[in-house]
Amino acid sequence: MNTGYLIQKVLRALVTLALVVTFIFIVLRVTGDPVSAMLPDDTDPAIIEQMREDWGLNQPLWKQYVDYWAGIARGDLGTSFLDGRPATAKILERIPKTLQLTITSFAFMLLVGAPAGIIAALSRNRWPDRTIMTISVSGFSLPNFFLGILLILVFSVWLRLLPSASSGDLKSMIMPVFTLGTAGAGVIARFVRSSLLEVLGKQYVRAAIARGMPLHQVVLRVALPNAAIPTITIVGFMIGTLIAGSIVTETIFSWPGVGRLLITSVTARDLAVVQAGVMMIAATMIVANLLVDLAYFVIDPRIRFGSSGERQ
Amino acid sequence: MPLSVSGLGVTIEQEGGHLPILQDIDLDVAAGRIVGLVGESGSGKSVFCLASMGLLPERWRTDGTVAINGKTVTGRARRTIEEARGREAAMIFQDAGASLNPIATIGGQLVDTIRRLRDVRTGEATEIAMELLEHVGIPEPQRRFREYPFQLSGGQNQRVLIALALAGRPRLLFADEPTTALDVTVQAQILDLIGRLRDETDMGVVFVSHDLGVIANICDEIAVMYAGRIVEYGPTEAILRSAVHPYTQGLIKSMPTKRGGRLHSIGGRVPLPAERPAGCAFAPRCPRRLDKCSEDLPALLRDDAGPTLRACHNPAEPVPAAVAEPVAAREAVPRAGDALMQLTGASCDYRIGAHGSFLSGHTLFRAVDQIDLDLGEGEAVALIGESGSGKSTVAKLALGVEAPSDGTVLFDGEPVPPVGSAAHRAFARSVQLVPQSPFLATDPRMRIGDQIREPLDIHGEGRAGERRDRVRALLDTVGLPDELARRFPHEVSGGQLQRVVIARALALEPRLLICDEPTSALDVSVQGQIIELLKTLRGQRGLSLLFITHDLRIIRSLCDRVAVMHAGQIVEYADTDDVFERPHHAYTRDLLAAVPDLATRAAPAARSAELAS
Numbered sequence: 044m045n046t047g048y049l050i051q052k053v054l055r056a057l058v059t060l061a062l063v064v065t066f067i068f069i070v071l072r073v074t075g076d077p078v079s080a081m082l083p084d085d086t087d088p089a090i091i092e093q094m095r096e097d098w099g100l101n102q103p104l105w106k107q108y109v110d111y112w113a114g115i116a117r118g119d120l121g122t123s124f125l126d127g128r129p130a131t132a133k134i135l136e137r138i139p140k141t142l143q144l145t146i147t148s149f150a151f152m153l154l155v156g157a158p159a160g161i162i163a164a165l166s167r168n169r170w171p172d173r174t175i176m177t178i179s180v181s182g183f184s185l186p187n188f189f190l191g192i193l194l195i196l197v198f199s200v201w202l203r204l205l206p207s208a209s210s211g212d213l214k215s216m217i218m219p220v221f222t223l224g225t226a227g228a229g230v231i232a233r234f235v236r237s238s239l240l241e242v243l244g245k246q247y248v249r250a251a252i253a254r255g256m257p258l259h260q261v262v263l264r265v266a267l268p269n270a271a272i273p274t275i276t277i278v279g280f281m282i283g284t285l286i287a288g289s290i291v292t293e294t295i296f297s298w299p300g301v302g303r304l305l306i307t308s309v310t311a312r313d314l315a316v317v318q319a320g321v322m323m324i325a326a327t328m329i330v331a332n333l334l335v336d337l338a339y340f341v342i343d344p345r346i347r348f349g350s351s352g353e354r355q
Numbered sequence: 356m357p358l359s360v361s362g363l364g365v366t367i368e369q370e371g372g373h374l375p376i377l378q379d380i381d382l383d384v385a386a387g388r389i390v391g392l393v394g395e396s397g398s399g400k401s402v403f404c405l406a407s408m409g410l411l412p413e414r415w416r417t418d419g420t421v422a423i424n425g426k427t428v429t430g431r432a433r434r435t436i437e438e439a440r441g442r443e444a445a446m447i448f449q450d451a452g453a454s455l456n457p458i459a460t461i462g463g464q465l466v467d468t469i470r471r472l473r474d475v476r477t478g479e480a481t482e483i484a485m486e487l488l489e490h491v492g493i494p495e496p497q498r499r500f501r502e503y504p505f506q507l508s509g510g511q512n513q514r515v516l517i518a519l520a521l522a523g524r525p526r527l528l529f530a531d532e533p534t535t536a537l538d539v540t541v542q543a544q545i546l547d548l549i550g551r552l553r554d555e556t557d558m559g560v561v562f563v564s565h566d567l568g569v570i571a572n573i574c575d576e577i578a579v580m581y582a583g584r585i586v587e588y589g590p591t592e593a594i595l596r597s598a599v600h601p602y603t604q605g606l607i608k609s610m611p612t613k614r615g616g617r618l619h620s621i622g623g624r625v626p627l628p629a630e631r632p633a634g635c636a637f638a639p640r641c642p643r644r645l646d647k648c649s650e651d652l653p654a655l656l657r658d659d660a661g662p663t664l665r666a667c668h669n670p671a672e673p674v675p676a677a678v679a680e681p682v683a684a685r686e687a688v689p690r691a692g693d694a695l696m697q698l699t700g701a702s703c704d705y706r707i708g709a710h711g712s713f714l715s716g717h718t719l720f721r722a723v724d725q726i727d728l729d730l731g732e733g734e735a736v737a738l739i740g741e742s743g744s745g746k747s748t749v750a751k752l753a754l755g756v757e758a759p760s761d762g763t764v765l766f767d768g769e770p771v772p773p774v775g776s777a778a779h780r781a782f783a784r785s786v787q788l789v790p791q792s793p794f795l796a797t798d799p800r801m802r803i804g805d806q807i808r809e810p811l812d813i814h815g816e817g818r819a820g821e822r823r824d825r826v827r828a829l830l831d832t833v834g835l836p837d838e839l840a841r842r843f844p845h846e847v848s849g850g851q852l853q854r855v856v857i858a859r860a861l862a863l864e865p866r867l868l869i870c871d872e873p874t875s876a877l878d879v880s881v882q883g884q885i886i887e888l889l890k891t892l893r894g895q896r897g898l899s900l901l902f903i904t905h906d907l908r909i910i911r912s913l914c915d916r917v918a919v920m921h922a923g924q925i926v927e928y929a930d931t932d933d934v935f936e937r938p939h940h941a942y943t944r945d946l947l948a949a950v951p952d953l954a955t956r957a958a959p960a961a962r963s964a965e966l967a968s
Contacts, residue, residue, distance in 0.1 A: 250454040253408055254468050254519060255441025264467070265456050272458075344458055344503040 045340075045349040052336040056329050063325040067318055068111050072104070081124065081312045120322070121315030123308075130319035134301060138323075140209075141300035144293070145285050148220045152227035152281060157274075159228070160235025165262065167240060175232060182229030187288050191222040191295035208297040219296045223288050227281040234277045238270040245269075272343055279335035283328050357527035357559030358384040358407065358444070362419035363429075365399075365406050365583075367628075369414075374628045376402050376415070377583045381655070384527065384559040389550070391574030391591070392563045393606065395878045397625040398580040400563040404529040407561075408446055409436035424526050441472050445520035449532040451512035455504040461488075461515050462500035465522065472523035487518040492548060509742075510541035517548065524556075531563045538741040539905055543949040546573050565879060567610050568951030571595055579603045582625055582636035585655060589663030597673030599658060600665045601643050604674060609879045610952075620883030624848045635668070643669045693768070694729035695899050696753055696786075696867060700762030701726055703748050722748040724923035725762060732866070735893060735900040737910045737931070739946060740920030746903045749920070750869050753901065754788060755779055766867075784814065786867045787860040792876040793852035797844045803855050804830075804840025810862040829858040833888060850881030854888065861892070867899040874906050882906065889913060907950060911935070919943045 078094045095101045099110055114120060120130045163175040198218060199207035206215045242248065243266055251261050290302035301320060308316040339346050365377040377399045384390045392400040405411050407421045409428060421429045423443045428436040448454045456464055465484035466477060473483065488496035491514040504512055513533060520528060530549060534542040550573055553560055564570050570577055577594040579587040579602065587600040598604055608619035623640040632638060638648040648668050655666040703723040723745045730736050738746045751757040752764050755771045764771045766786065772778035790796045797806055804826050811822045827837055833854040844852055853873065860868055874882040886909055892898055893913070902909055910917060910931060917934040919927040919942065927940040938944045
């Protein structure tokens with residue numbers, strides 16, 4: 044068993060996380076003094092000095108960096124400038140809502156995209172294929188903000204069928220999920236189609252057919268698992284676009300999640316909350332990519348056992 | 356009758372008409388018989404197998420009838436052939452590794468197939484799978500059962516593929532170049548296995564190969580195919596002894612023999628389906644062409660004198676194989692004083708370890724173990740051995756691609772500089788490589804002339820006009836016309852492209868050419884031309900040559916000495932004639948015996964049993 048692969052991937056994720064945390068620290072320091080940027084120009088210098096001291100900004104840079112890490116270790120990412128509550132608490136209370144939206148969209152993306160791609164591949168160059176591919180191109184060509192506004196216009200303003208803002212019930216989830224998941228479903232449909240077509244042209248598929256395996260079994264048991272390996276990579280990327288897309292989608296549909304909190308915090312220059320939010324998004328991305336690497340490990344024996352050195 | 360084919364034709368439907376791929380094939384395969392299909396690439400051998408199994412792409416249309424075990428499978432509902440696959444007829448392919456599902460275990464694939472084809476439960480299927488693995492000669496079947504295809508060698512994967520083919524107890528087996536990707540010794544074992552299974556199960560076998568030596572070793576009957584038709588057919592002995600079709604004779608004359616012989620090749624190439632001439636498709640290449648050959652298609656008729664069928668208007672006198680040509684006198688080259696390339700106690704270690712992870716560490720694998728090898732100015736040396744024996748690593752050491760972990764590698768008295776160093780640039784002018792596949796060694800999007808000129812550009816040789824002249828001279832040297840310079844690699848044949856690669860290697864006038872299997876990617880009919888070219892170049896330019904090869908003709912007609920490698924060591928290094936006539940090392944004897952040859956048509960059972968152990 045190739046445990047080296049696992050250890051390496053986990054270590055790489057940790058190193059990436061440390062680099063991101065450091066990068067956030069640097070960016071927030073080089074973009075100028077946060078205190079003077081936040082307060083009006085005619086503020087009393089004493090107040091500015093006081094705030095600097097409260098936030099530790101008068102310390103040498105290395106000391107600030109060490110304190111910053113110590114804070115992260117304690118789970119303390121500073122307090123919100125708006126209401127004085129801990130930034131982490133403000134983020135954490137919004138996470139369930141965001142997860143509700145992104146996980147549902149992710150499921151929508153896979154459950155619509157993958158079967159569409161399979162149908163397209165199996166009916167290559169015939170009408171189902173052409174129809175699915177046309178829809179998929181339109182799907183990922185429409186930007187989130189446009190699709191979201193279009194849906195509100197049609198279903199809320201004209202037809203008055205769906206609520207335009209979050210109301211907590213399932214009905215209010217339909218449009219946000221569709222907005223967030225459509226692009227991903229389109230990309231996954233295209234990707235599943237092309238990798239399945241590639242696998243179907245492989246010698247081992249022809250050999251399985253020559254052994255009398257019925258076509259549906261060849262597709263389900265031989266071709267799909269093999270086509271899943273490259274598809275997982277793209278699914279990992281799609282998790283990233285889901286998180287980025289959730290910021291826009293939550294704003295459009297007034298969805299009370301992390302994305303909307305981030306937007307309001309940026310507008311209010313609430314740096315501690317922005318910092319915590321960016322860190323959380325980075326951590327999610329890193330974890331998602333780590334999960335992709337682990338999925339390879341489970342699916343592909345060549346990675347699980349290491350494809351070099353064991354041949355005999 | 357396991358297979359009965361009559362009037363089989365395959366055409367591709369396309370705009371502007373039908374493209375004929377196979378035409379008018381009649382062939383029967385009786386139980387317990389192995390029928391060989393032989394011919395150059397493009398002759399339709401594989402298409403025949405795929406058509407019989409109903410595996411052709413949808414656009415391809417099949418005419419005529421194919422009956423498997425008496426049941427007609429063509430022109431009926433798809434169900435008929437789908438039910439026959441696996442149970443009545445099975446098929447094995449060239450690259451066994453690529454024919455197995457890479458992410459399923461050996462055992463899983465077997466159990467799955469057995470359950471479906473024999474209608475048994477998993478427990479019973481597992482037992483049958485173990486028996487089959489044992490039956491096809493897989494050592495440690497319990498362990499292999501849980502392993503994946505990438506963990507097995509090419510020969511073992513081919514055995515697994517054969518076990519899978521046997522799962523449904525078929526009466527007919529299509530074997531499409533099953534040994535082409537394997538080492539000669541492994542090839543001998545697989546041929547043995549197929550022969551043994553035929554004896555035990557009495558199944559009929561269609562055996563496809565471009566290698567007449569392999570066909571002659573295993574087949575009872577031979578069908579020679581050319582441009583989609585059978586041109587000569589008969590019992591193996593009769594074909595080898597008294598073939599009368601000029602194409603068959605050409606193929607036989609192109610075959611290497613262990614006694615050496617003048618090199619023969621068939622000029623020209625197999626016409627593409629779209630450019631097949633009216634009349635006999637072989638006519639443009641035929642030395643015995645008559646006027647009516649290019650108008651009138653010859654029918655496949657019984658030969659008056661013998662048991663063979665042939666399609667030819669002007670059949671030749673039979674020329675028995677193997678004794679046809681006298682032994683060629685290899686011009687002896689006196690051993691020069693100093694060695695040009697000298698390896699002394701040279702070793703090369705590779706790190707192996709899981710993904711080169713910095714935590715899991717690594718172990719060292721010694722690919723080349725303390726070898727001594729010297730090659731004099733103007734000398735030609737062959738390096739032979741199975742894959743994994745370290746031949747290619749020796750070539751890498753000689754080219755500076757790998758640095759020796761131990762010992763020295765000297766060229767002209769100086770250590771070979773590592774690739775990337777300033778000194779390597781100068782060294783590369785003197786030592787050049789001719790790789791195995793010209794298709795992989797050329798840039799598909801660059802004109803041939805530009806590719807030959809590239810070394811001159813890199814080393815800043817002469818002015819633009821002079822370089823153009825040099826390219827023209829180089830093309831002339833390798834026997835290619837000027838106008839080829841403007842073409843792209845896909846517009847020329849494999850043999851021509853290998854000449855281009857040789858011309859490019861010669862551009863900087865090197866002193867040593869390292870040739871890695873320079874003929875193995877080419878059709879039998881053109882291999883001889885490349886060997887003759889290298890022979891001429893050697894004579895004209897005093898070029899030194901290091902060959903990595905199994906081609907007996909290269910060894911016999913070109914090489915002064917032969918080094919035999921086994922497990923990283925040189926086990927024998929002697930003059931060519933000595934190695935062939937009086938091999939000292941047991942491994943050398945096995946290796947030479949395993950090369951299929953028209954003269955050794957005998958069951959090689961004892962030999963391969965010994966090798967397998």
